[in-house]
Amino acid sequence: MEKVKIAILGFGNIGTGVWKILQENKKEIMKRSNYDIEVAKILVKDISKKRDIELAKGILTDNIDDIINDDSIKIVVELVGGRDQAKEYMIRAMKAKKHIVTANKLVIANWSEELFKIAEEENVLFYYEASVAGGIPIIREITESLTANRIEQIIGIINGTTNYILSKMTIDGISFEQALKEAQEKGYAEADPTSDVDAYDAVYKLAIMASLSFGTKVNHDNIYREGIRNISAVDIEYAKKFGYTIKLLAIAKEESNKLELRVHPTLIPSSHPMANVNDAFNAILIKGNAVGELMLYGQGAGDMPTGSAVVGDIISILRNNVKPSDLLDINDVADFKEIKKSEDNESEFYIRLNVKDKAGVLGDTAAIFGNNNVSITSLTQDVVHKEHVLLAFITHKSAEKNVNNSLKKIKELENVNEIESIIRIESFN
């Protein structure tokens, strides 16, 4: 069987997973790719660092040139992460006629067009299945399996860290701070959790999925973003009362060439399959105009699941069965699609107020909602202290603009202490 040499850039969590899979499943991979894959070089920062895995002498290098200049290396697997350096390595590798596999969502979300142009010019393949949702093959799903569809919606739980935190808060009734601490202890959250908790990670992933699904380049800066820091145990409790579960959803919808793009904490019906996606699991629901609803559920992170996507891409390159131009539809499609302003989006809302325990406050509030075309489906109220009442509403579908206008006026009411929560609802209709 013919040998093929590959190089791995970065030997952290995912890199180690890729190495393990290539060893453990060697027999299957040989059969399926028709090649005997040899990891010829691994780029690391510190060659002398002690590692769990035993490697043949000469495999580790701290010099990228050892890989770029080695013509016998045909595929470069970029797992260094980060931005500029990773991008530079990939460009240099392509110019040296090497195919690319990457798990780097940051680089794909920012420079997919530039990178794909180079791939086409150099006639190399560029695969990035692992950049979104780890082991879930969502990129292939969109670009290969659902090609017969006009995709109308993508709704996903695509950040494992925040899903772990929200699941813990929901199931164990603990606070955000406690759940975050647990997530950090278990290695699900980083010391600085900003990227996950403030939803930057989910925004990058949504930008990639939306670009592919709607055939237009979606800039991640245009996606409405709201993290989970302000979700309180009280809101989770109230949501439960109303029959909902709180999840961080990434939502992309197209209607008459207008795109709705947003990532935020969301109430979803507790009876929906997505409500039972717990811990670090991910799930992505796609609505296509032919296939209807299709949901994928699996592990969105971790060395082996993400490694599964990376090695799957390596095998696809060896089978050589996709032309570069197939990989990112956005190169072919120049459709302009308008991204709606957040205030023009419509949804149901969960709104919780802290008010004084005075007669008339409910009437005043309801009147303001009514005057602004926001109608209320249900409400609940609890006296917490003597003069301090929590008042929670579920609205019918309303324009965000109308909800915001209402709340501006409600805030000015003498008997309203504070607007404590505004969380959107997704009913999957």
Place this chain on the structure above:
Amino acid sequence: MEKVKIAILGFGNIGTGVWKILQENKKEIMKRSNYDIEVAKILVKDISKKRDIELAKGILTDNIDDIINDDSIKIVVELVGGRDQAKEYMIRAMKAKKHIVTANKLVIANWSEELFKIAEEENVLFYYEASVAGGIPIIREITESLTANRIEQIIGIINGTTNYILSKMTIDGISFEQALKEAQEKGYAEADPTSDVDAYDAVYKLAIMASLSFGTKVNHDNIYREGIRNISAVDIEYAKKFGYTIKLLAIAKEESNKLELRVHPTLIPSSHPMANVNDAFNAILIKGNAVGELMLYGQGAGDMPTGSAVVGDIISILRNNVKPSDLLDINDVADFKEIKKSEDNESEFYIRLNVKDKAGVLGDTAAIFGNNNVSITSLTQDVVHKEHVLLAFITHKSAEKNVNNSLKKIKELENVNEIESIIRIESFN
């Protein structure tokens, strides 16, 4: 843009769906396939039959030769169903150098090897995504997305009719007969429901998935098969008490080159995402040694979802991105894998007995289970009539052989009227 002519054999439900998708999503399909697809011929039994869809003159034909002998037709979409004739049409089309797309599980489950050999000889492509689970892209999942994995398990709800019936029985508390009648009225079940209700349909689909996943030809005759006719409202009720939901599962597991293959009603934990797969929806859980658990959920039948899979295959052929030999791993892999005898399989069991209300019957029964190495996790009993008690057990994981031996002895007990139910449990471990 270059035109390409295709022919559709059969213009029933799915054929109509394919036609609709090709019209409605024409723009997207042109972009993604780089071709302008023209349906040049449609094979029907009766040309003069009144149809909802208006077709240009000359498209309908009742003569297969009009298609086989037309060299301008490049792709034949086989949707006539059935066995021998469909197979013959596909072979003739391939020998006339036409690519094939089919939704025919019966033909694939029986003659995949023969058909694929011909496809390779004739150098044509052969796609069959729609043959299993309608709109869910499970074939691509196994053959392209999860190539890095050794697949250890496939567990699926892959028959919409029986899932509709069991969902109705569970949610509305009605009998099998009532639920079947409803399913027939809604068009989910055929007048003769044997193929669905007695699980033949699921067995064919499992044979296809298992062949692809385990790299060995699985003969559907070797799959243990048990339908849902004997599931009673009482068992659904008792299962609920124990925390389980009853589903018809198709199960394939590999362990040290031994395959376990079975389709039967199964108790699954009500907290598992699969327990909430209701109505005619399908779901397939794959366990890979790298990716972990991956679940796909969607519509397993219907004109548009199945059409989505068929048209996706047509586009794949036009992109020409898969070599014939990639399509069915079993051509490359000659591994012999032993299929375990049903009695050697192990699982937990739900067993329900009808016994006389006499002291000692529980003790006698428990002693027999114990003597045969079957240990009991929990039990419940209800007095139904004066002298008539229903006694239901959940066992620990036990060999079927041991359970059968126990039951043989229990049946002989004077105070046991009948063994009314034996249903396996799947705990997804």
